[in-house]
Amino acid sequence: MIKKLIWVEIILLCLTSLQSQEKFRRLPPYPEPIKEWRLPRLESAVLTNGLTIGVISRKNSPFLSLQLMLNFGEGSSPENLPGLATVTARLMSQGTALFSRTDVEDKIESIGGEFEIHVSFDRTLFSLKFLEPFLDEALSLLSQIILQPSFPSTELDAVRRALFYEIVDRRKEADILAEHQLLRWLFKGHPYERGLFNEDSLRLISRRDVQAFYTRYYRPENAVLIIGGDISLGLASRKISHYFNIWKGEKSAQPEHPILSPITERNLGFIDLPRSKEATIAIGNILSNRFASDLFPLLVINQIFGGSPHSRLFMNLRETRQLTYMAFSKIEVFQGGWLFLIKVKLPPAFLSATLKEIDREMNRLVREKIPTAEIEQAKSFLLESFPLDLEPIEVMTRRAAEVLAFKLVDDHWNRWPENILTLEANRIIEVAQKLFSVPMSVVVVGDSRLITNFFEEYDQIKVYDYKGKHLYTMSKGEEK
Amino acid sequence: MKGQIKLPKITCFFIALHLSVALNYFLLAQIEEKVVAEPFPFVYYHLKNGLTVILAEDASLPVVTIAVAYGVGSKQDKVGHAGLAFLMENLMFQGSLNVGPMQHFSYISRVGGRTNARLNEDITVFFETIPSHQLPLVLWLESDRMLGLTISEEHLDRAKTQALDELIQRRFQEPFFDSFLLFDQILYPHFSLFHPIFGYEEDIISLKVEEVRDFFRSYYVPNNAVLCLVGDFNRKRAKELIEKYFESIPKGKELPPEPEIIDSFKGPIFKIYVDPLVPAPAFHLAYRVASLSSDDYPAFKIMEYLLLKGKTSWLQRRLLRREKLVVRLDGGLETRGRLSFLRLFAMANNEIMIDRSLKAIDGEISRLKSTLVPLEELELARNKYKADLRRSLETTADRALFLAEMYFRCLSLEEIARQIERPLKVSPSEIVGLANRFFTDENMAILKVRIR
Numbered sequence: 001m002i003k004k005l006i007w008v009e010i011i012l013l014c015l016t017s018l019q020s021q022e023k024f025r026r027l028p029p030y031p032e033p034i035k036e037w038r039l040p041r042l043e044s045a046v047l048t049n050g051l052t053i054g055v056i057s058r059k060n061s062p063f064l065s066l067q068l069m070l071n072f073g074e075g076s077s078p079e080n081l082p083g084l085a086t087v088t089a090r091l092m093s094q095g096t097a098l099f100s101r102t103d104v105e106d107k108i109e110s111i112g113g114e115f116e117i118h119v120s121f122d123r124t125l126f127s128l129k130f131l132e133p134f135l136d137e138a139l140s141l142l143s144q145i146i147l148q149p150s151f152p153s154t155e156l157d158a159v160r161r162a163l164f165y166e167i168v169d170r171r172k173e174a175d176i177l178a179e180h181q182l183l184r185w186l187f188k189g190h191p192y193e194r195g196l197f198n199e200d201s202l203r204l205i206s207r208r209d210v211q212a213f214y215t216r217y218y219r220p221e222n223a224v225l226i227i228g229g230d231i232s233l234g235l236a237s238r239k240i241s242h243y244f245n246i247w248k249g250e251k252s253a254q255p256e257h258p259i260l261s262p263i264t265e266r267n268l269g270f271i272d273l274p275r276s277k278e279a280t281i282a283i284g285n286i287l288s289n290r291f292a293s294d295l296f297p298l299l300v301i302n303q304i305f306g307g308s309p310h311s312r313l314f315m316n317l318r319e320t321r322q323l324t325y326m327a328f329s330k331i332e333v334f335q336g337g338w339l340f341l342i343k344v345k346l347p348p349a350f351l352s353a354t355l356k357e358i359d360r361e362m363n364r365l366v367r368e369k370i371p372t373a374e375i376e377q378a379k380s381f382l383l384e385s386f387p388l389d390l391e392p393i394e395v396m397t398r399r400a401a402e403v404l405a406f407k408l409v410d411d412h413w414n415r416w417p418e419n420i421l422t423l424e425a426n427r428i429i430e431v432a433q434k435l436f437s438v439p440m441s442v443v444v445v446g447d448s449r450l451i452t453n454f455f456e457e458y459d460q461i462k463v464y465d466y467k468g469k470h471l472y473t474m475s476k477g478e479e480k
Numbered sequence: 481m482k483g484q485i486k487l488p489k490i491t492c493f494f495i496a497l498h499l500s501v502a503l504n505y506f507l508l509a510q511i512e513e514k515v516v517a518e519p520f521p522f523v524y525y526h527l528k529n530g531l532t533v534i535l536a537e538d539a540s541l542p543v544v545t546i547a548v549a550y551g552v553g554s555k556q557d558k559v560g561h562a563g564l565a566f567l568m569e570n571l572m573f574q575g576s577l578n579v580g581p582m583q584h585f586s587y588i589s590r591v592g593g594r595t596n597a598r599l600n601e602d603i604t605v606f607f608e609t610i611p612s613h614q615l616p617l618v619l620w621l622e623s624d625r626m627l628g629l630t631i632s633e634e635h636l637d638r639a640k641t642q643a644l645d646e647l648i649q650r651r652f653q654e655p656f657f658d659s660f661l662l663f664d665q666i667l668y669p670h671f672s673l674f675h676p677i678f679g680y681e682e683d684i685i686s687l688k689v690e691e692v693r694d695f696f697r698s699y700y701v702p703n704n705a706v707l708c709l710v711g712d713f714n715r716k717r718a719k720e721l722i723e724k725y726f727e728s729i730p731k732g733k734e735l736p737p738e739p740e741i742i743d744s745f746k747g748p749i750f751k752i753y754v755d756p757l758v759p760a761p762a763f764h765l766a767y768r769v770a771s772l773s774s775d776d777y778p779a780f781k782i783m784e785y786l787l788l789k790g791k792t793s794w795l796q797r798r799l800l801r802r803e804k805l806v807v808r809l810d811g812g813l814e815t816r817g818r819l820s821f822l823r824l825f826a827m828a829n830n831e832i833m834i835d836r837s838l839k840a841i842d843g844e845i846s847r848l849k850s851t852l853v854p855l856e857e858l859e860l861a862r863n864k865y866k867a868d869l870r871r872s873l874e875t876t877a878d879r880a881l882f883l884a885e886m887y888f889r890c891l892s893l894e895e896i897a898r899q900i901e902r903p904l905k906v907s908p909s910e911i912v913g914l915a916n917r918f919f920t921d922e923n924m925a926i927l928k929v930r931i932r
Contacts, residue, residue, distance in 0.1 A: 024620075024724065024725075025577065025578055025620070025623075025624060025627070025725075026578055027578070028587060028617055028620055028621075029616035029617060029620050030616070031591075031613045031614050031616065031617065032612075032613040032614075032615060032616060032717070033613065034542075034611075034613045035542055035612070035613065035712070037541075037542045058540055059540060060540070062870040062873070062874070063870060063871075063874070102801065105791045105792065106791075106792050106860075109790045109791060109792045109860065109863070109864055110792070110859075110860050110863055111863065112863050112864060112866055112867025112868075112870070113867070130867075131863065131866065131867055131870065308589060308592070309585075309586070309589045310586075310589060310590050381590075381591070381592050384591060384592050384611040384613075384614075385591070385592020385593070385611065387541040387542050387543050387611065388541075388543055388592060388593070388594070388609055388610075388611070390541060391541060391543060391609075391874075391875040391876065391877075392874060392875060393874070
């Protein structure tokens with residue numbers, strides 16, 4: 001009996017020890033319950049001069065992020081002077097009524113600051129991140145830059161030169177070449193086309209043009225000034241008022257953002273980049289933004305299609321078929337419309353097979369019912385990963401500035417989780433079918449000696465240079 | 481004796497075993513926890529197997545970062561094995577007991593998280609930032625590879641290919657790569673310190689499975705590691721999970737002895753290196769300064785900001801902005817082993833500018849040695865240092881990495897706040913004194929890089 005007991009004991013002990021080692025290690029664990037979480041509160045007010053101000057709070061942040069977002073960008077540059085919006089914004093920090101360029105640089109460093117200027121097609125952003133005790137110094141400096149720029153002539157040359165080298169440098173990057181060529185088609189005839197300016201127009205920009213542009217557009221009613229960090233709206237209002245109340249508003253200078261429309265025929269383009277070992281593809285079109293409520297379903301669709309390494313595009317092209325190095329898609333929101341863009345990098349030999357697979361995936365998105373499980377997974381991903389993007393204070397503040405500038409506080413920011421969570425599968429499928437039934441244009445960048453199969457597959461391919469000049473059109477079977 | 485049950489010895493043994501298991505669980509609940517308030521609140525404790533755990537709660541966003549750092553770096557690479565620590569970093573993503581090759585990335589990205597690894601001379605750290613409710617997943621993944629990494633010929637070949645690709649990329653990205661390696665050899669006479677972190681191509685290719693396994697068994701053990709968890713979590717629950725996944729990982733053997741490193745440096749050293757592939761002439765310059773553990777080191781931290789860091793620093797202001805002698809200027813303090821240097825690299829348009837730059841640097845160093853730094857200049861340097869410090873603690877990942885590094889660098893975790901705040905208390909007279917003591921010919925090395 002005792003012997004039996006001993007054996008039972010030994011077996012039980014072995015089993016328990018084996019199981020405790022193996023059972024929980026063998027498979028990935030379940031997540032913990034999700035805690036209820038809301039986006040940080042975004043508060044706003046409008047000063048008497050028309051300047052919208054906002055605060056997005058984060059307790060104990062050692063930095064404050066001050067961001068001035070203006071609702072115009074390169075799309076507002078005159079037709080004959082593309083690049084003027086960028087030159088103006090950059091020149092503003094190169095000297096003010098009180099400070100020289102080096103004074104400005106010194107002042108930024110003295111407050112532990114980081115200063116950035118970004119001009120896109122429809123927005124201009126001045127961003128200053130600094131140590132929390134220096135709010136007055138930061139506002140004083142930013143108000144000097146925005147309200148009293150001196151546009152020194154000597155610095156205009158330096159700004160143009162720096163921009164020239166940036167443009168030339170960007171030409172080495174295949175994905176920028178591809179994206180810009182695609183945008184040239186999509187923005188053709190639209191003011192946003194000016195955002196694709198090249199170095200040729202820079203020398204035409206004079207100090208007088210800069211001053212005129214500044215006077216016309218830099219108005220408080222075109223701007224949103226937001227502070228992110230450990231600060232209340234009351235304090236922020238008082239401080240911003242103190243430094244920005246002399247900014248005079250004039251209702252006449254409203255920038256225009258005509259509606260972008262999807263292009264109705266598929267373009268195929270190629271740019272030769274000798275010695276490039278890989279091929280780069282940009283594919284896309286404008287998606288109609290007639291119904292703002294389509295945006296949330298669209299974000300889910302993008303997640304399903306190509307938003308992450310677990311989306312269809314990456315899983316199919318890279319993981320299953322091993323055709324590409326990377327394959328992603330994204331949605332960009334402009335005031336004039338939404339842009340859908342796919343970017344792929346791959347070995348040149350797999351170009352044709354990859355393009356066919358992308359076409360197949362696009363058809364699948366429009367024609368086949370998206371499984372509910374896939375939709376739910378995409379929604380979870382969007383909801384759960386969003387807070388990770390908000391960790392750096394300047395990123396959170398910039399998101400909030402965009403929401404304020406687009407006047408989306410109530411519908412978009414405050415209802416963000418609900419807007420995703422309550423989306424039903426039918427609504428997502430309906431939006432996919434509605435928006436994605438447009439032909440997608442394709443630009444390929446690579447070494448023409450390595451991309452032979454591409455030229456043999458398609459009827460007509462337009463060949464461009466780095467600046468977007470159409471060189472010639474290749475027809476099927478034609479010798480290069 | 482009548483009325484008493486006499487149990488056989490073996491049964492007594494099992495009863496004792498059960499009791500001891502129960503006692504262990506009881507003791508687990510009683511783990512001694514130490515609280516540190518600065519520079520941000522955290523607690524730390526040790527598991528039975530020697531693993532140190534640091535927990536820093538921050539509920540501002542539903543995000544957590546876990547960093548698992550091992551006290552092993554390129555310093556442990558032996559002659560002929562340069563790049564082993566780097567290869568090991570790569571292998572840690574090639575699969576473990578219950579995780580397939582590259583699945584680590586896939587598990588993390590599927591939940592919207594990010595993962596990466598870093599390696600320096602002293603430590604290797606793996607870190608993940610994820611939505612906070614996915615904490616069990618990341619603990620499972622990290623514990624699985626600590627418990628048993630898969631190291632087969634196939635895995636090793638894959639890791640070698642990736643390591644070699646990265647090595648080629650680094651070389652491609654920095655046109656002065658070879659001159660940097662040569663200057664490393666000039667400053668650090670010992671192989672453990674001067675060989676490149678990414679190793680040598682021929683060494684990586686020749687590494688054998690058994691050598692890699694030995695390296696893993698020696699250094700990738702709980703008693704040579706720290707687990708830092710920062711972000712939004714419930715401390716009690718996090719401790720339960722950490723104990724569940726890590727407590728049963730066996731403690732490793734005693735760590736191999738640290739390599740004996742000759743850490744002498746004798747200047748002045750002037751050398752010229754000809755490299756026809758570089759785009760322009762350049763130079764490397766370094767002064768040996770007080771070692772990291774010395775009380776004098778914080779003053780050099782401030783001198784680094786005064787002289788080199790940011791557009792307002794003396795050298796940037798003079799060489800780049802005012803006299804436009806150079807087109808590239810970067811550098812800072814660097815510590816390997818017990819040797820610390822203030823080193824810089826500059827590229828100019830021609831040889832004349834190189835000579836003028838060296839004279840200008842000499843002029844600025846002389847100014848530092850002969851006059852008290854004006855208080856407003858000192859305040860500027862302090863603010864730049866403070867901003868960089870705060871920046872390095874901004875996100876959960878920043879803080880987890882900071883704690884991991886400090887754990888291996890500081891004598892005790894309670895010391896962190898004092899150590900990082902000390903540069904803010906450095907006085908102008910301290911700077912003059914130390915500049916005169918350390919910025920001498922005996923502590924200086926220069927390597928000029930010429931095109932031909």
